Amino acid sequence: MSGPILDPRYALPFAEAALPVLRNAQLRKNVAHAIDTIQAKRARLVAEKADWQALRDAASAIRSHVLEHLPGYLEEFETRCTAQGGIVHWAADAAEARDIALKILAEAKADSVVKVKSMTTAEIQLNAALEQRSIAVFETDLAEIILQLGDEEPSHIVVPALHVNRAQIREIFAREMNLPNLSDEPQALAEAARVFLRRKFLTSPAAISGANFLIAESGAVAVVESEGNGRMCLTLPQTLITIAGIEKVLPRFRDLEVFLQLLARSATGERMNPYTSLWTGVTPGDGPQNFHIILLDNRRSSILARPVERQTLKCIRCAACMNTCPVYRQTGGHAYGSVYPGPIGAILTPQLMGMQHAQSLPFASTLCGACYEVCPVKINIPEVLVELRAEVVAQGHQSIGGLFERLAMQVTSFVFRDERRFQVAQTFLRFLARLLTRKDGWIHALPAMGGKWTQTRDLPGLPPQSFRMWWRDNEAREPAKDA
Amino acid sequence: MATREKLLASLHAATTFRGGDRPLTYSALARPYIDAGKRSLSERIALLIERLRGYDAEVSETTPQELHATITYVVEKSGRKQLVVPVGLPATWLGPATNWQRDNGSAHGTIDAADGVMTAASCAIADSGTIALHHGPLEGRRLLSLLPDWHLIVLHSCQIVETLPEYFARFVEPPGLVTWISGPSATADIEMTRIKGVHGPRFLSVIIVHDELSRPT
Numbered sequence: 001m002s003g004p005i006l007d008p009r010y011a012l013p014f015a016e017a018a019l020p021v022l023r024n025a026q027l028r029k030n031v032a033h034a035i036d037t038i039q040a041k042r043a044r045l046v047a048e049k050a051d052w053q054a055l056r057d058a059a060s061a062i063r064s065h066v067l068e069h070l071p072g073y074l075e076e077f078e079t080r081c082t083a084q085g086g087i088v089h090w091a092a093d094a095a096e097a098r099d100i101a102l103k104i105l106a107e108a109k110a111d112s113v114v115k116v117k118s119m120t121t122a123e124i125q126l127n128a129a130l131e132q133r134s135i136a137v138f139e140t141d142l143a144e145i146i147l148q149l150g151d152e153e154p155s156h157i158v159v160p161a162l163h164v165n166r167a168q169i170r171e172i173f174a175r176e177m178n179l180p181n182l183s184d185e186p187q188a189l190a191e192a193a194r195v196f197l198r199r200k201f202l203t204s205p206a207a208i209s210g211a212n213f214l215i216a217e218s219g220a221v222a223v224v225e226s227e228g229n230g231r232m233c234l235t236l237p238q239t240l241i242t243i244a245g246i247e248k249v250l251p252r253f254r255d256l257e258v259f260l261q262l263l264a265r266s267a268t269g270e271r272m273n274p275y276t277s278l279w280t281g282v283t284p285g286d287g288p289q290n291f292h293i294i295l296l297d298n299r300r301s302s303i304l305a306r307p308v309e310r311q312t313l314k315c316i317r318c319a320a321c322m323n324t325c326p327v328y329r330q331t332g333g334h335a336y337g338s339v340y341p342g343p344i345g346a347i348l349t350p351q352l353m354g355m356q357h358a359q360s361l362p363f364a365s366t367l368c369g370a371c372y373e374v375c376p377v378k379i380n381i382p383e384v385l386v387e388l389r390a391e392v393v394a395q396g397h398q399s400i401g402g403l404f405e406r407l408a409m410q411v412t413s414f415v416f417r418d419e420r421r422f423q424v425a426q427t428f429l430r431f432l433a434r435l436l437t438r439k440d441g442w443i444h445a446l447p448a449m450g451g452k453w454t455q456t457r458d459l460p461g462l463p464p465q466s467f468r469m470w471w472r473d474n475e476a477r478e479p480a481k482d483a
Numbered sequence: 484m485a486t487r488e489k490l491l492a493s494l495h496a497a498t499t500f501r502g503g504d505r506p507l508t509y510s511a512l513a514r515p516y517i518d519a520g521k522r523s524l525s526e527r528i529a530l531l532i533e534r535l536r537g538y539d540a541e542v543s544e545t546t547p548q549e550l551h552a553t554i555t556y557v558v559e560k561s562g563r564k565q566l567v568v569p570v571g572l573p574a575t576w577l578g579p580a581t582n583w584q585r586d587n588g589s590a591h592g593t594i595d596a597a598d599g600v601m602t603a604a605s606c607a608i609a610d611s612g613t614i615a616l617h618h619g620p621l622e623g624r625r626l627l628s629l630l631p632d633w634h635l636i637v638l639h640s641c642q643i644v645e646t647l648p649e650y651f652a653r654f655v656e657p658p659g660l661v662t663w664i665s666g667p668s669a670t671a672d673i674e675m676t677r678i679k680g681v682h683g684p685r686f687l688s689v690i691i692v693h694d695e696l697s698r699p700t
Contacts (some may be wrong), residue, residue: 228683253657
């Protein structure tokens with residue numbers, strides 16, 4: 001038995017990958033429970049914020065402004081960070097970012113690293129590369145430990161182990177930490193993780209983190225977290241490597257007043273997350289004395305060049321979109337075949353990986369717009385989904401299926417352009433529908449392609465009259481009675 | 484170096500102005516959100532206390548004259564004997580019954596072995612129950628307030644603002660190091676339930692000093 005594959009190059013199309021989840025009652029229960037909890041908390045805290053919409057507007061404007069001026073802000077960040085003793089690296093793609101990190105670790109003679117939870121390092125599949133070079137990797141976020149020890153895949157970008165419940169976590173910890181008498185009380189599980197990692201924090205020569213924000217005016221980096229594992233990684237080891245997407249930059253320190261008010265409320269339903277750390281280059285006598293930051297492109301520059309898709313880069317990775325998504329709620333994260341699941345994953349993954357991969361993801365949505373409504377930086381996800389769908393369709397034009405689709409559309413257009421043709425087609429289709437309607441008044445099976453629709457649902461039979469027929473009869477009988 | 488030049492060039496190409504609405508300059512960005520709160524000092528303090536207690540932190544209030552006695556009382560009540568403090572903390576805060584260790588670049592192990600840590604702070608934001616450390620001589624190195632299991636913070640009432648934008652208005656010059664603390668270490672990773680205490684201090688105590696009640700001596 002193999003687990004879910006979170007690499008768009010090898011993952012199954014969304015609809016197929018979702019099937020095992022839909023059949024797994026325990027997993028769906030775990031996901032629904034977690035989502036309901038966080039949604040209730042978020043709703044309460046957003047409601048108490050009188051200026052919530054104003055904060056969203058400001059955040060959206062700041063992020064758009066940054067993207068419009070991205071090269072300038074990145075250079076400003078580089079200058080300031082370097083002046084404070086940080087070393088700035090630029091990586092065109094995942095492979096280059098991994099190579100830079102490996103080289104730094106080799107120079108630091110580090111044979112183990114502690115890691116702060118980071119989506120960017122997951123995106124570039126850093127852990128596997130480190131382990132290949134015999135560097136021991138210790139994830140330190142509680143959820144990441146659960147996944148690492150349990151050999152599980154992440155299913156959410158903020159609470160990656162939300163598909164695992166406390167009894168399952170107990171099993172993993174009891175087995176992997178050799179604690180047969182461990183209880184499944186969350187407090188006891190957290191204590192086990194605390195003891196397990198404390199020595200690693202104190203002895204590890206190097207740490208690797210992501211970044212939530214880079215501050216251009218001062219060269220500072222900010223990491224938002226809850227447990228204190230981030231603070232440990234950011235202050236105890238001698239060498240620190242931070243890997244950040246180029247879009248993470250904010251112009252000024254002050255801009256955090258907008259994003260820190262939005263982020264925790266959107267992500268975990270808290271007024272503020274327990275800990276946020278900000279550091280600037282190297283501080284003598286306090287924290288790592290070798291600080292490297294790797295600025296990662298990995299196709300972000302090509303997303304930036306597209307007018308509609310560009311807004312994808314405004315994302316601050318809060319996960320509000322997946323928490324509210326009716327599709328994610330049913331399928332969980334694994335079906336998306338990427339470390340970025342949910343609505344943001346559906347638009348980010350195909351763009352980061354190239355449109356030839358993850359072609360099913362832009363269709364893994366009902367376009368209901370709930371994600372747009374909750375997004376703290378107002379990314380119009382449905383708009384980007386539609387744009388990407390168009391691109392997938394355009395790419396498919398060369399295929400046989402694409403040819404049929406184009407032909408069908410041309411015929412439809414031909415029929416709809418003329419009233420007489422439309423009426424003939426309608427009469428013919430009504431006749432066909434009558435043949436398919438069963439005694440109970442429902443259509444249970446459509447032929448050919450239509451069979452996909454009726455596989456999971458029935459279609460009501462047509463009423464005896466169409467609207468056009470009704471109109472013709474009633475107009476004839478009661479002319480101009482409404483004077 | 485080649486990557487840097489190539490990447491910046493492609494970013495410049497991607498963001499070249501191509502007509503339409505001219506992009507806004509930074510100073511023209513609208514900030515329609517609430518910047519300053521309307522609460523009085525006592526209401527601000529009350530809100531901060533409510534938020535801190537909501538996070539399971541312990542809060543005591545005192546006057547400048549009674550600060551020393553309050554610290555002694557809070558530390559004794561905690562039952563902790565071995566406390567570390569930053570180099571710059573006023574000697575007048577430190578009572579005789581406790582073994583205070585000043586951090587002069589102590590080894591990580593020494594700090595890890597302490598029962599607790601006492602520091603000052605730079606600011607507190609009532610609205611979210613957040614305390615900001617900027618890690619100056621009164622607040623200590625970052626790991627000092629991280630490794631021990633108990634963190635006692637002495638906060639002055641004049642340091643309490645109501646909203647996050649008020650905090651940023653106070654610190655126009657960006658500090659190099661900041662830790663924003665909102666309650667003790669916590670996680671929501673197990674079934675989305677906030678539980679106290681993972682890696683950072685599991686116990687947070689705050690003493691609020693009412694400067695406005697200061698009596699001239």
